[in-house]
Structure formats: structure tokens, C-alpha cells
Amino acid sequence: MQETSEGLERVINVRDIDPRHRHGIISQLFDHLDPESSLQLVVDHDPRPLRYQLEARHGSRCDWSYLEQGPDVWRVRLRHLRD
Secondary structure: OEEEOOEEEEEEEHHHOOOOOHHHHHHHHHHOOOOOEEEEEEEOOOOHHHHHHHHHHHHHHEEEEEEEEOOOOEEEEEEEOOO
């Protein structure tokens, strides 16, 4: 965990997770994310399909910010906004 101006952030290198399990693991981490915390994903491609999946499930409560957009590394910050 690292400290950001908004709170604590967990950094996950998605490349270390078996591709068959990535979306499931990230979805569970997102579901249990505290409002004052964030999740940073580090991947080797644009994780757009994951974004669509999370937004379909959580709508506007899924706050998605690109921190870096390739070409070799993509970094995304996720926050779970509460109603």
C-alpha cells in the first residue's frame, strides 16, 4: 500500500495474475475497496474490457482514471464511489 493525497492505494501488477482469473480478482478487490482508498492496476495493454465490465456492474460508482496509457505499460487508478 502506498499513500496518496486521497488516502491509501494498493498497486496490483495485473501481469502477475493468471489471465483466466484477472477480471474476477480485480472485481472482488474493487467490491471491497474502502471509499478513502484506491486501487492502481499496472497492465501491458489497455484494460478497456475490464472498464466496461466494472461500469456495467457499478455504473457511476466506478471512478476510472488513466495514469499512463502505453504503449508498453498502462496504469489505471480505480476508486469505488459510494452513493
